[in-house]
Amino acid sequence: MKIQLLLIFFTLFSQANATVFDVTITNLTTGMHFSQMLVTAHIESDPLFTPGQLASNAIETMAESESFVDFGSVGNVDLDTFKPAFPTSDLLNPGEKTSKVTLNTDSTANANHTHLSIVGRLIPTNDGFVGLNSYKVPTSVGTYQVYMNAWDAGTENNDENVISTVQGNNNTGIPQHTELNFNNSGSGLTFTRDENANKIGVHIHRGNLGDLVTNGSSSDISDLDRRIHRFMNPVALVTITVK
Amino acid sequence: MKYVIFTCIAIAVFLTGCKFSASVDPNLIDGDTTSASTTSSTTNETQYDVQITNFTFNQKFSNASYIFHKNALSKEFTPGSAVKSSIEELCEIGNNQKWLSDALLNTNVYTTRSGLETASHTTSNATTVTISATSDIYLTWGNMLVNTNDGFTGLTHIQMNDLNVGESKIVDANAFDCGTEFNFETPSTMSGPHGDQSTIAKAVSAAAATDEGFLSIHRGVITSSDGLANSVLDHTHFFNNPVAQVKITRLK
Secondary structure (H helix, E strand, O other): OHHHHHHHHHHHHHHHOOOEEEEEEEEOOOOOEEEEEEEEEEOOOOOOOOOOOOOOHHHHHHHHHOOOHHHHHOOOOOOOOEEEEOOOOOOEOOOOEOOOEEEEOOOOOOOOOOEEEEEEEEEOOOOEEEEEEEEEOOOOOEEEEEEEEEEEOOOOOOOOOEEOOOOOOOOOOEEOOOOOOOOOOOOOOOOOOOOOOOOOOOEEOOOOOOEOOOOOOOOOOOOOEOOOOOOOOOOEEEEEEEO | OHHHHHHHHHHHHHHHHHHHHOOOOOOEEEEOOOOOOOOOOOOOOEEEEEEEEEOOOOOOEOOOEEEEEOOOOOOOOOOOOOOOHHHHHHHHHOOOHHHHHHHHOOOOEEEEEEOOOEOOOOEOOOEEEEEOOOOOOEEEEEEEEOOOOOEEEEEEEEEOOOOOOOOEEEEEEOEEEOOOOOOOOOOOOOOOOOOOHHHOOOOOOOOOOOOOOOOEEOOOOOOHHHOOOOOOOOHHHOOOOOOEEEEEEEOO
16 A cells, blocks of 8 residues: 555656656758758746747857857756757758757756757758747656757848858858758848848748759859759757657 | 535536636647547437638649548647658648548548648638547648658647637648658659649659658748759748637537
């Protein structure tokens, strides 16, 4: 009887505190690549980004330059649960799945880190990123799947013009990627307003335009390939296993 | 002591009851769902209507394929993984016969149905099904987006037994690319210029290096309107997610 009693208490306890969980991410696009990703649990009121509001400097740098360096100094990222998800290479290619990232919010200090966010640069885009925004992690043991959308940081025009290297937040263009070696013969799309100077809120990415020529002619505008680099949401599948 | 034990058990039962009285988290794909049973019924069978709404402008849906099954059935398709050949047949030529007949052989499947085609921006007539169970009932559904090379929409493991009589549930669905044929959009690779089921004569394509090889979210059609040479499609065939909605109503 005592054993039964213990079992009952154990059952109750384990249901209420199952806050160790694994995360894996699958790229569901056919032609887009993801950079390394930040996977983090945080309190509900401290999201990494808020749709409709200006992106933080850290989000802008991540979305434009594939760098997570600015997140290190952001107060809302808890270092106990700050886990970069490293795919097998530094890119998560179409159809690939990351290795497992384990988050633990079981300690007293981070027990209120109930929400999961994920961000990573979407390649090739100017300032696109894959993002899961404040998903409330279930507490019941099991495996859950949620989709992740492509967002536009709103910090740079989508000129689809591949440039040689990463040039910082105030420059335009898509940094060339040595592994992927994008075409760069196009002249780039032109816009009447400059998102660099007049940033807009984070919003759902409208997708790539691309074109079908790579000859540097007057019709060669975008450096992206319309047949390959178009995408629609959702762009990724997140698998969460609560233990 | 006995009193304490009784109280503990009572609390445990109460909490367990609370936990499972609502329907299962729809994002749960693997976990304890056994206690999420339906309300008590005097009979041992249930009856449902299932109906598809096509949200697209000009993408007819092939015959809806319905598999009614237990939760223990393995997923019939998984985003990020290759599809089986019977689903390739559905994705490329709209033929669901092999998929449904294969499914019927599985002991976790109650029954299958092939519904009607669903024209663009319309709702299909309901398919009515009677199932000899009152708990552990799930739906897997899929159909082709006919004006694509291998576009498909569907969902796996939609819980049905949490509905009371008279209740409905509605779930949205995205468009997938089955990854078994590149999206050439050319006459020889398409099921028909406008995907009319009656004109489908095309065979399933042979495996090719250009196949993506996994079930992805569809990147959309490119079409002649966007300059793709020899595409039989135009801008009327564009679509966006969600492309479809499934509505399940419990009748009995």
